[in-house]
Amino acid sequence: MRIAVIGMGKMGQAVAGRLLDGGHDVTIWNRSPGRAGDLVERGATEAASAAEAATAVEVVLVCLADDAAVLSVVTGEGEIASALGESAVLVDMSTVSPETAAKLAEATGGRSLAGPILGAPSAVEAGKAVYLVAGPRDHFDRLAPAYGALSEDVRYLGEERERALQLKLLANYLLLAGLVVLSEAVATAQAVGFPEDVLRQFLDSSPLVAPGLRNRLDALFSGRHTDWFTTPLGAKDVSLAEQMAAREAIRLPVAELVKRRYEEAAATGFADEDLTAVIELVRSQAG
Numbered sequence: 103m104r105i106a107v108i109g110m111g112k113m114g115q116a117v118a119g120r121l122l123d124g125g126h127d128v129t130i131w132n133r134s135p136g137r138a139g140d141l142v143e144r145g146a147t148e149a150a151s152a153a154e155a156a157t158a159v160e161v162v163l164v165c166l167a168d169d170a171a172v173l174s175v176v177t178g179e180g181e182i183a184s185a186l187g188e189s190a191v192l193v194d195m196s197t198v199s200p201e202t203a204a205k206l207a208e209a210t211g212g213r214s215l216a217g218p219i220l221g222a223p224s225a226v227e228a229g230k231a232v233y234l235v236a237g238p239r240d241h242f243d244r245l246a247p248a249y250g251a252l253s254e255d256v257r258y259l260g261e262e263r264e265r266a267l268q269l270k271l272l273a274n275y276l277l278l279a280g281l282v283v284l285s286e287a288v289a290t291a292q293a294v295g296f297p298e299d300v301l302r303q304f305l306d307s308s309p310l311v312a313p314g315l316r317n318r319l320d321a322l323f324s325g326r327h328t329d330w331f332t333t334p335l336g337a338k339d340v341s342l343a344e345q346m347a348a349r350e351a352i353r354l355p356v357a358e359l360v361k362r363r364y365e366e367a368a369a370t371g372f373a374d375e376d377l378t379a380v381i382e383l384v385r386s387q388a389g
């Protein structure tokens with residue numbers, strides 16, 4: 103398929119690379135140009151603007167940081183929505199609010215799907231990520247070749263676009279809250295002098311540590327919080343979950359605390375680091 107990937111951050115690059123490997127014709131665009139030179143070497147075409155990338159493709163995949171970025175690039179004047187071909191479909195793979203999905207549907211005349219991703223960029227590259235998709239079924243069906251190259255685990259959640267985002271936000275809330283608690287437990291165990299091998303063995307095999315948290319234990323123990331899913335994006339996702347609950351008059355006081363931990367990590371030098379950097383707050387704030 104002729105596919106445009108908008109946004110060459112960690113996720114956009116992984117998605118575009120996977121599509122190139124699957125034999126698709128890929129056009130890329132990023133606000134800061136030249137961020138994906140290796141993809142161009144592998145056969146992608148770099149467009150001069152988002153609108154140019156969206157012209158003459160069958161699918162536009164959007165992988166941008168947050169609601170503001172997505173709305174400006176898709177619905178801004180002269181941007182993607184006005185350039186989208188009549189039979190083209192836009193899939194927003196970013197983690198955004200359900201309201202943004204509704205705005206994208208309106209701007210594209212209904213030719214949009216909400217398609218957030220569960221999994222790290224490395225999981226996307228390996229074809230192991232989970233793709234949640236919601237929106238008009240006929241649009242989804244036409245994208246089978248693209249999704250076929252991305253993963254075997256593509257979950258269609260029905261016509262209502264907000265369903266995919268609601269599930270994504272709840273999944274991330276579980277991850278983000280769990281990681282704060284795990285960071286506190288590891289830092290405390292280390293502070294009381296627990297032998298690291300015994301602690302590690304316990305956490306590696308404990309049913310109380312979910313697999314999605316267990317794969318971050320290396321970073322928590324080593325203190326190497328390499329680029330993966332940055333702390334400001336973590337704070338953004340908790341905030342979106344809080345807002346979703348608030349619309350139903352449900353208060354999430356724990357979410358407020360969790361969000362603040364990621365914000366604080368971002369403000370104290372860990373804005374470009376993985377979420378696991380929250381453990382450094384616990385360590386740095388010890389007596």
Ligand SMILES: NC(=O)c1ccc[n+]([C@@H]2O[C@H](COP(=O)([O-])OP(=O)(O)OC[C@H]3O[C@@H](n4cnc5c(N)ncnc54)[C@H](OP(=O)(O)O)[C@@H]3O)[C@@H](O)[C@H]2O)c1
Nearest residue numbers: 109110111112113114133134166167171196197222330331
């Ligand atoms: N990383 C993960 O593990 C992961 C997993 C699942 C879902 N996600 C979601 O996937 C999306 C992308 O995440 P990522 O990890 O790829 O983030 P990232 O590496 O920080 O990249 C962010 C992208 O957004 C662009 N951007 C930011 N503000 C913009 C604006 N105002 N206008 C235009 N472009 C803008 C950046 O462009 P510049 O290069 O010009 O700054 C960059 O292309 C996010 O919604 C995130 O929550 C991430």
